[in-house]
Amino acid sequence: MFEAIAFYTFAILTIVMFTITVLTRHALYALSALAAGMIFISAFFFLLGADFLGAIQIIVYTGAVMSLYAFGMMFFDTTRDVIEKRTSPQLVFSLSGLAALTLVAMFTAPIVSSNITAFYPAIEGVGNSQMVGMVLFTKYLIPFEVAAVMLLVAMIAGIILAGKKMDQSLTLMKEEEIKRQLNEKAEA
Numbered sequence: 001m002f003e004a005i006a007f008y009t010f011a012i013l014t015i016v017m018f019t020i021t022v023l024t025r026h027a028l029y030a031l032s033a034l035a036a037g038m039i040f041i042s043a044f045f046f047l048l049g050a051d052f053l054g055a056i057q058i059i060v061y062t063g064a065v066m067s068l069y070a071f072g073m074m075f076f077d078t079t080r081d082v083i084e085k086r087t088s089p090q091l092v093f094s095l096s097g098l099a100a101l102t103l104v105a106m107f108t109a110p111i112v113s114s115n116i117t118a119f120y121p122a123i124e125g126v127g128n129s130q131m132v133g134m135v136l137f138t139k140y141l142i143p144f145e146v147a148a149v150m151l152l153v154a155m156i157a158g159i160i161l162a163g164k165k166m167d168q169s170l171t172l173m174k175e176e177e178i179k180r181q182l183n184e185k186a187e188a
Helices: 002-023 027-047 051-073 089-112 114-119 128-136 141-163 175-187
Strands: none
């Protein structure tokens, strides 16, 4: 009974936090709700007895990823409107198709190779984190490496975006100039 109540409570809280993340216009509210949603996701792991994965969820996603988002927010002017420029829709379509195909392959590989676990039986006396490592680097090695490459691409893209120069720095402008530019943008 306790597990059902905890599951539904954390499910509702997770959905609410991610809804706030998607619908809010304030970057700090979105970041705070995203961090809370990640913590609520880790509660599912703790409920299932996967303490190692729950701790990793908190450390990696809530800690490292949120600090990177906060660091990235320092480089961007959130008051500016983002104008998306699509130079090559074919490239976007082909990359999206490749990403979808990769995801399908990653999710179907464990199902197709379900008999591989016979080669890696559970070992008595080995802890939770050791078993996670053994399974991760044997049965799920390819999805693990694909995730590593995707994180590398995201890191390089973040560095490139952070390196772009802004048109003008709002910290160096007077308040009257900022209001005048915002009014001009609103009229246009």
